[in-house]
Amino acid sequence: MRILIVGAAGAIGQAACAALAHHEVTTAGRTTGDIRLDMTDAGAVQAAYARLGALDAVVSCAGDASFVPLKAHNPETMRLGLIQKVMGQVTLVLVGQHVLGAHASFTLTSGILDRDPVPCGTGAAIANGALAGFVRAGAIEMRQRINVVSPAVLEASVPRYGALFPGHRPVSEAEVGRAHLRAVEGAQTGQRLPG
Ligand SMILES: NC(=O)c1ccc[n+]([C@@H]2O[C@H](COP(=O)([O-])OP(=O)(O)OC[C@H]3O[C@@H](n4cnc5c(N)ncnc54)[C@H](OP(=O)(O)O)[C@@H]3O)[C@@H](O)[C@H]2O)c1
Numbered sequence: 001m002r003i004l005i006v007g008a009a010g011a012i013g014q015a016a017c018a019a020l021a022h023h024e025v026t027t028a029g030r031t032t033g034d035i036r037l038d039m040t041d042a043g044a045v046q047a048a049y050a051r052l053g054a055l056d057a058v059v060s061c062a063g064d065a066s067f068v069p070l071k072a073h074n075p076e077t078m079r080l081g082l083i084q085k086v087m088g089q090v091t092l093v094l095v096g097q098h099v100l101g102a103h104a105s106f107t108l109t110s111g112i113l114d115r116d117p118v119p120c121g122t123g124a125a126i127a128n129g130a131l132a133g134f135v136r137a138g139a140i141e142m143r144q145r146i147n148v149v150s151p152a153v154l155e156a157s158v159p160r161y162g163a164l165f166p167g168h169r170p171v172s173e174a175e176v177g178r179a180h181l182r183a184v185e186g187a188q189t190g191q192r193l194p195g
Pocket residue numbers: 006007008009010011012013028029030031032037038039040061062063064065084085088109110111112124150151152153154155157161
């Protein structure tokens with residue numbers, strides 16, 4: 001398959017890339033990857049799809065959100081996750097649905113914080129919940145399959161985020177990669193897959 005992986009250089013992106021390495025993968029990021037692309041910019045996304053030609057799958061492992069206590073949030077910090085993590089990934093789908101064939105698939109990435117919250121997690125939780133709703137609802141209208149991988153904290157990210165997740169069981173790169181693999185090569189749609 002020809003696959004575009006957005007956010008491939010990141011921690012989750014590396015897990016997805018490792019699991020999908022047997023495919024023809026093009027990597028993308030704002031400052032990293034085979035092609036440079038800000039997924040929140042619909043024009044840039046459209047141009048990237050036009051340049052790449054036929055794709056069998058788009059996998060997104062990208063999307064910033066603010067990790068601060070709720071009391072420290074303001075509308076701007078809360079908006080970060082909605083603009084980057086939600087609308088960035090949604091933009092890949094909104095533009096891509098008109099470009100990719102009916103056999104193709106979209107795989108987005110959310111996280112567990114809307115279902116298993118931790119302090120400082122509301123900025124990510126609001127984005128994760130929105131993505132779950134988008135994928136479930138979008139699947140009944142789309143020609144292509146669409147799923148979202150929702151991992152717990154990654155082992156490789158424990159030095160960065162571990163203090164926020166006391167007692168949580170981190171997931172391995174292989175486990176998260178398997179969820180992306182299942183979403184790309186499997187047959188399900190509208191699903192939230194645990195990482
Ligand atoms: N790491 C974890 O343990 C974990 C667990 C569950 C869920 N998640 C979620 O998974 C996603 C990725 O997390 P991560 O830890 O892998 O992050 P990361 O290491 O910071 O990597 C993020 C990647 O996405 C790219 N990116 C970010 N915004 C982009 C945009 N607007 N357009 C194009 N590329 C963009 C970045 O590249 P550039 O900077 O070059 O753009 C980078 O390659 C996040 O939404 C995170 O909340 C992470």
